[in-house]
Amino acid sequence: MIEFENLEEKQISTKEIYDGYILHVAVDEVELPNGNRSSREYVTHLGAVGIVPVTDDGEVIIEHQFRYPLHRVITEIPAGKLDSASEAPLDAAKRELLEETGIEADEWIDLGEYHPAAAYCSEKLTLYLARGLHAGDQKLDRDEFLNIEKVPMQDVIDDVLSGKITDGKTVCAVLRAAVHLGYLVKK
Template sequence: MVRLRKKERREETMELKETAISSETVYDGKIIKVQKDRVRLPNGKEALREVVRHQGGVCVCAVDGDLNLFFVRQYRYPFQEAMLELPAGKLDVEGEDAYDGALRELREETGIIAADMMPLGEIYSSVGFCDESIHMYLAVNIEQGKQCLDEDEFINVEKIPLGRAVEMCLKGELKDAKTVACVLKAYIILEQLQREAGRTEAEAHE
């Protein structure tokens, strides 16, 4: 039997880049700016892109010594629902340091003061149409202070055990994307820290 060779096909890698031809600002608000851009595609054709511009934000997972996480519940008008989320917010001014913004948002929304914060990375909230970037942090060695809410903010603070928070993420009970990402990242980091602490303690007793 003669075996036929499959015809070798060379896959060409296309440069995945779109170049702006023109840009029009159609809305310039307090929180977002909306642009309508005409772009040139990799194949040379043109297309329209509607882009929401946002100066970025922060999200903080604060954990106490008993591995409880601190959440905020607030009404989210777009979904007509009171949502449970981690403390978060936008950077107040362009160029504000994300670390400083995270400390500020945590204290304003919950009253919590964190002695230490560990960066958990950055996520893009919705890459198809928005350039918002959210910096996530794990806050430890915390102290409870007093909330300092804006006059148009109405927030309840809730404390939830870490294990229960992870379960809520996996079951879809927590629906806010940044909260889910931050809780699961924090869980992994805290598990690693506990294992390392256990190894260190075991080595000390050898």
């Protein structure tokens, strides 16, 4: 098996292809670890957050939302993008949970980071478990339409493990929350 001493690729040049509201696309020429050159097409993204809000009764507040690229409604956790590069992920998580669900939380547990498509996108999601939930005022964005449902945590875990829930951030966050809450045990 070949093992490389250095795996880092060095940027030689960059060309912006698209500069959108959420996504930015570039093509870089890079120097590979062996000295050869190649190109890398990639998307840059400010980052986002995902929240697993769990009630005192062990229910998860989940969303059903139409996702245009898939042309269907999917089940996912509350989530959203950072509003700026300087916005703290926890602040974004609190804002998104309130905006999308009308729920606030007293306890926030960091579940770590998740890179949904590291091969071609810089997006990093910071995932949280939210506990101590109480009602606030839902404030959906003007172009946001979703339905909210409370589902027992074990049912959400079962839907993740069976493949019924396919959203990557939701799969990752629910499994991490399940371990944290003792629904799944690490060996």
